[in-house]
Amino acid sequence: MSNLQLEGKVAVVTGGSRGLGREMVLGFAEAGADVMIVSRKLDSCEELAAQVRESTGRRAVAFACHMGDWAAQDGLVERAYEEFGRVDILVNNAGMSPLYSSLDEISEDLYDKVMAVNLKGPFRLTALVGKRMAEGDGGSIINISSIAAERPTPGDLPYAAAKSGLNILTKGFAQAYGPKVRVNAIMAGPFLTDISKAWDMDQVAERMQAYPLRRAGNPNEIVGAALYLAGDASSYTTGALLPVDGGRIAKA
Template structure:
């Protein structure tokens, strides 16, 4: 893809040690970027960082971070700026959607956890890093922020309402931050459909069949299939694209 040489760039991916996050880390590293892999499991981040350094010969920094915690987000930002000098691309990928038996049985703790990871974390990281990216105006280093949203934001189902509400909020943050940090920073979202990630491990065969029937391509996505959209939105090829929400969902009906 034209314009996707990221040599000299620093790319931070939350939830970066597995699934779609891992696929994006690998893709950016393969194109010369220094990568920051952040998730709650430091051991998994460190293992991937070693693999990336060995395979691609780029800098790879592993940082433990629970993005639902304000202090963890601030510590992550401070660590990355201190050790790597800045961030050129932020990918707010960390997310979770726990199962629950019924809406009236959603606990306060579960609701807060879903909102914390899927909305509060991207808000804090986007605000902190976007502000630094934008400092100095159009002539500054600038950057790109990519929020990983979900088709649930516009097609909410009864079994994922807290998650859907958080992702709808993330879509709103995307458009608002695109205005707040312009013109130096572009902020976009990828509205992902069903992908074969850790969340999919909880799906029964019947659930998977139902999901696939609701997708025009009749299947769920593989983690690597998020990569093209992420590379595009992070690159100069998307230089006139901000505030956009790009669906990558196989054609969810």
């Protein structure tokens, strides 16, 4: 495939200023796409946008938005279409999985925030962008889910429930906006992003021995799957849940 397989495309990536989102932004830009980088922190988005422009020459726009805010998604979409006139690729990557001491101590506020960012926001944004894509030239929507949706643990239940819901949204939106819009999900395993700084790495290393690849992923290892789902190589793929998890799902 051409290194510029996304040339002429426009990609919007939420949670795009760091972690997996940052790597996908860079990967899309290097493949020829213009990008809109979305997160709560505008300065972080602007810093990455400047890097994209300098390193790839692509257009890059920074936009601050809280993905758990239903009404804010309208402004995000309007800005994207004002800046670029189209959106070809949407990546719902923003997410949160806060720690808690025990299930009975989870507050209603924490539970609602997890659901809002991981499920409510992607629903609203996909509905808005998917409708425009379906009425226009089509496009690809990629939801960043988690293996927790199928392999939950007591330490991530609200997050796992939200990501399970995101998997259902993936399949439902694929039906709603086909045939012009493809909607797929990447079920990510453990990646060494900023979040991993809070992990007990000795415990992680021990747990990774049960994974076929025996390790956590490096953030840039999400890019190949994202490029596949964003581009024409996946033209007959929709409603799919693609594990990128070092083989965790494959293990009973």
